[in-house]
Amino acid sequence: MSVLEKLQQGPREGVTYPLSLAYCGNCSMPIEYCEYYPEYDKCKQWLERNLPSEFEKVKIGDDGGSVEEEKKRQKRGGKGMIKTKKKEDGPKQVCVSRAPRGKKKSVTVVTGLSSFDIDLKVAAKFFGTRFACGSSVTGDDEIVIQGDVKDDLFDVIPEKWPEIDEDLIEDLGDQKR
Amino acid sequence: MFKKFDEKESISGVLQLKSSVQKGIRTKLIESYPYLENHIDNILPKKDALRIVKCHDHIEIIVNTAGDLLFFRHREGQWMPTLRLYHKYPFFLPMQQVDKGAIRFVLSGANIMCPGLTSPGAQMTTVPKDTIVAIMAEGKDHALAIGKTTLSTDDIAKVNKGIGVENCHYLNDGLWHMKPVK
Numbered sequence: 363m364s365v366l367e368k369l370q371q372g373p374r375e376g377v378t379y380p381l382s383l384a385y386c387g388n389c390s391m392p393i394e395y396c397e398y399y400p401e402y403d404k405c406k407q408w409l410e411r412n413l414p415s416e417f418e419k420v421k422i423g424d425d426g427g428s429v430e431e432e433k434k435r436q437k438r439g440g441k442g443m444i445k446t447k448k449k450e451d452g453p454k455q456v457c458v459s460r461a462p463r464g465k466k467k468s469v470t471v472v473t474g475l476s477s478f479d480i481d482l483k484v485a486a487k488f489f490g491t492r493f494a495c496g497s498s499v500t501g502d503d504e505i506v507i508q509g510d511v512k513d514d515l516f517d518v519i520p521e522k523w524p525e526i527d528e529d530l531i532e533d534l535g536d537q538k539r
Numbered sequence: 540m541f542k543k544f545d546e547k548e549s550i551s552g553v554l555q556l557k558s559s560v561q562k563g564i565r566t567k568l569i570e571s572y573p574y575l576e577n578h579i580d581n582i583l584p585k586k587d588a589l590r591i592v593k594c595h596d597h598i599e600i601i602v603n604t605a606g607d608l609l610f611f612r613h614r615e616g617q618w619m620p621t622l623r624l625y626h627k628y629p630f631f632l633p634m635q636q637v638d639k640g641a642i643r644f645v646l647s648g649a650n651i652m653c654p655g656l657t658s659p660g661a662q663m664t665t666v667p668k669d670t671i672v673a674i675m676a677e678g679k680d681h682a683l684a685i686g687k688t689t690l691s692t693d694d695i696a697k698v699n700k701g702i703g704v705e706n707c708h709y710l711n712d713g714l715w716h717m718k719p720v721k
Contacts, residue, residue, distance in 0.1 A: 369635075369636060369662055369664050369675065371574060371630060371632070371633055371664070372574050372630050373574065373630050379578055379581070379628050379630075380627035381626065381628070381629065382627070390710075390715070391710045391711060394681065395642075395646065395681075395710060398642055398646050481721070
């Protein structure tokens with residue numbers, strides 16, 4: 363495709379819209395822009411794992427030229443570089459605990475779900491329907507489920523979110539409110 | 540525009556749009572982007588209840604029922620598509636191509652300077668001043684930024700100095716990272 367043709371406005375023939383486009387899981391940009399991301403290596407790793415076919419293409423494009431370009435490029439104090447978003451690599455862990463509520467009732471407190479990029483509001487709703495009880499988001503990273511469902515959570519959470527292993531859920535036991 | 544945008548802090552409210560206002564937006568969009576006419580029903584289905592997300596600095600974003608971000612604007616300006624939407628329908632904006640050297644600057648939010656549009660790797664399509672354009676890059680197939688021309692393309696070629704296109708929205712900025720609004 364020539365450059366002019368590429369810039370031509372209007373729908374292309376023989377293409378159905380909307381197009382779907384694969385984004386890189388590491389830098390979130392279209393794959394062709396990965397090379398401009400400071401953590402290109404991590405992008406490559408992600409590609410290799412998730413989209414091997416795309417990875418092959420990138421590799422072919424990479425051979426030759428890239429080393430030379432590296433030398434040519436001026437490096438002026440990292441000017442024009444994108445800053446990497448700092449990802450908080452804190453301990454990825456879900457903590458569940460039980461807190462008393464009145465004399466003989468208790469509530470279950472779940473913290474740490476947001477470190478797995480889970481929408482807390484959705485999670486609270488899910489717990490509520492699942493256990494047929496009240497459930498609400500009470501803090502920055504805290505869900506309170508009414509009733510003692512701590513033991514069930516060890517099965518329910520990995521079932522609903524497969525990325526959370528049962529070992530990643532920690533039992534904090536009973537806690538004071 | 541979205542360089543310091545943070546979805547937690549910058550959003551001040553979400554409103555449901557009245558259907559009359561929705562209609563107004565539809566006609567306005569078709570008026571400014573004639574190529575959208577056949578696809579507008581896919582992007583903004585007639586039955587869909589649109590919402591508007593009001594943000595700081597007079598920015599408004601149109602959101603559909605699913606929570607996807609579609610168009611945004613600053614004050615009473617023109618509606619501009621988000622890059623995620625534009626990647627799905629990459630034909631309705633006039634496109635400008637920048638050379639390879641400019642890509643990393645654009646990706647960190649710089650405005651597009653005239654020399655980046657006039658050098659051998661670059662290519663311009665003729666547009667007047669204050670047009671919403673998509674910024675493409677040499678050797679790449681997808682848009683990397685949405686901008687607004689501050690000079691007509693003739694002037695860009697003539698002056699060849701300073702800002703040619705104002706960078707409104709680029710890959711990896713605050714709007715790009717914004718999650719669907721529930």
